[in-house]
Amino acid sequence: MLCxxxxxxxxxxxxxxxxxxxxASLCGCVNQHPELEEGGSPKLVxxxxxxxxxxxxxxxxxxxxxxxxxxVPERYANVTQVGTAMAPDLELLASMHxxxxxxxxxxxxxxxxxYAGIHVGCxxxxxxxxxxxxxxxxxxxxxFDREEQAAAQRAEYEQFMRAYNAxxxxxxxxxxxxxxxxxxxxxxxTENCYAGSxxxxxxxxxxxxxxxxxxxDANTEDxxxxxxxxILRTAHAxxxxxRQMFAQEFETNDIWxxxxxxxxxxxxxxxxxxxxxxxxxxxxxxxxxxxxxxYESA
Numbered sequence: 001m002l003c004x005x006x007x008x009x010x011x012x013x014x015x016x017x018x019x020x021x022x023x024a025s026l027c028g029c030v031n032q033h034p035e036l037e038e039g040g041s042p043k044l045v046x047x048x049x050x051x052x053x054x055x056x057x058x059x060x061x062x063x064x065x066x067x068x069x070x071x072v073p074e075r076y077a078n079v080t081q082v083g084t085a086m087a088p089d090l091e092l093l094a095s096m097h098x099x100x101x102x103x104x105x106x107x108x109x110x111x112x113x114x115y116a117g118i119h120v121g122c123x124x125x126x127x128x129x130x131x132x133x134x135x136x137x138x139x140x141x142x143x144f145d146r147e148e149q150a151a152a153q154r155a156e157y158e159q160f161m162r163a164y165n166a167x168x169x170x171x172x173x174x175x176x177x178x179x180x181x182x183x184x185x186x187x188x189x190t191e192n193c194y195a196g197s198x199x200x201x202x203x204x205x206x207x208x209x210x211x212x213x214x215x216x217d218a219n220t221e222d223x224x225x226x227x228x229x230x231i232l233r234t235a236h237a238x239x240x241x242x243r244q245m246f247a248q249e250f251e252t253n254d255i256w257x258x259x260x261x262x263x264x265x266x267x268x269x270x271x272x273x274x275x276x277x278x279x280x281x282x283x284x285x286x287x288x289x290x291x292x293x294x295y296e297s298a
Contacts, residue, residue, distance in 0.1 A: 042099040042144055047111075048085040050127050050278040051102055052076065054137055057153055057281070058146040063096055086110075094118040102140075104278060128214070129197040130157070133279035160284055161201075164291075168203045171295045176204045177228035177261070180215060181235050181242040186249075188216040188223070195234050195275045198283065202290040204230070220255045227260060230294065231267045239272035268293045 045064030046055050052065055056073035064082040065072065080096070083089040086107060093101060098120055103111050105124035115122040123143070126132030134157055141150025178189040178196050191200045193214035199206060207226040208216055235242035246269065250256045261267055274286035 043097065044144070045082055045093060045096065045098045045101045047082065047088045047101060047103045048127070048278065050133075050280050051104065051125055053281055054125070054133070054140065055102075058137065058140055058144070058149045060140070060144060060146065063098060064093065064101075090114055090118050093120060106277075127278040128192070128194055130201060130279050130283045131197075133283075164284075164287055165203075168291060168295060171203065173203050173205050174229040174294050175207050175227070176294070177207050177223055177226065177231045179231065179233045179246070181233060181246055183238055183241040183245055186233075186242075186246070188218045189234070190214055190216060194277060194279050195232075195270070197279075198275065198286050198290060199232065201283075202287055202294055204290070204294050220253070224255060224258055229261060229266065231259065231261045232270055232290075232293065233267070234270040234275040235272050236277060243269050266293075266297070268297075 041061070043063050044055070044060060046052050046062055047064075047066050049066055049068045049070040052062075052068075052070075052073065055062055056075060059075075062076055062079055065076050065079045066085055066088075067081040067083050068085075080092075082092055082096075085104065088101070088103075088111070093115075100121045100123055101115055102123045102125060104127050106128065108124045112122060112124070123140075125136035125139075127136065134154055137150045137153050141147045176199055178199055179186045180189040180193070180195060181187075188208050189196045190208050190211050190213060191197055191206045192212065196206055196214070200209075207223075207228045208218065233243075233246045250262065250267065256262050271285075271289060274282050274289060
């Protein structure tokens with residue numbers, strides 16, 4: 001069984017999905033040197049679509065936003081676009097003289113030296129889980145004088161989770177296999193990636209739990225031996241193509257008919273907008289969808 005890092009998976013998936021829009025993602029916020037001048041306002045650039053919605057919730061002004069096909073909050077409709085999350089325009093960023101560029105920490109190893117090379121400060125946010133999302137909100141709230149807005153967001157999150165957990169507290173946790181696909185191939189998703197972390201939040205047990213990796217290249221014989229109660233399928237990009245790919249794979253590969261989950265009709269395709277590569281504020285919809293599949297569709 002081959003362990004695959006998120007960065008390697010994203011790179012591999014980008015080749016398979018060259019036409020797809022690139023998705024956005026604290027193992028620690030890295031603050032390279034974005035200190036505010038006394039009495040000044042920060043000049044902030046957000047490079048990922050997921051981060052853009054955090055900034056909106058915190059009512060932060062931005063001078064730069066990512067180039068994206070995703071929805072852009074109205075407050076940023078006329079803000080300069082600086083390129084995609086994975087490949088921001090460094091020359092443009094340098095010319096803007098930002099106080100700080102804010103990016104997902106999944107791209108830190110690639111972007112941090114590039115930001116250092118153009119002498120701009122940077123912060124990297126953990127968007128691999130809902131917990132990381134709210135830790136990032138807390139950090140930015142403290143850093144940029146938005147603690148009231150951050151506290152309101154955390155209170156809303158905690159209220160939702162208390163209510164949600166109450167609805168599943170008496171349920172038996174199913175054992176789940178999560179597959180993340182791109183056209184032509186797929187990987188096992190562990191609890192360390194966003195989709196897998198949502199499954200864990202919903203009270204289920206990932207049959208590949210216990211690794212430090214986000215994605216695994218496991219063979220179907222090994223998957224079968226783990227006897228999942230449920231199989232969940234999601235897409236990295238191009239969801240219609242991935243859904244078709246999964247349908248063909250399960251139809252033509254004989255081994256799938258031996259899975260108890262397949263025999264019992266407990267194979268579900270997750271809604272693409274709720275289960276991407278980065279934590280977003282659609283997590284309540286994702287968790288409610290999971291509750292239906294995990295506990296109400298037996």
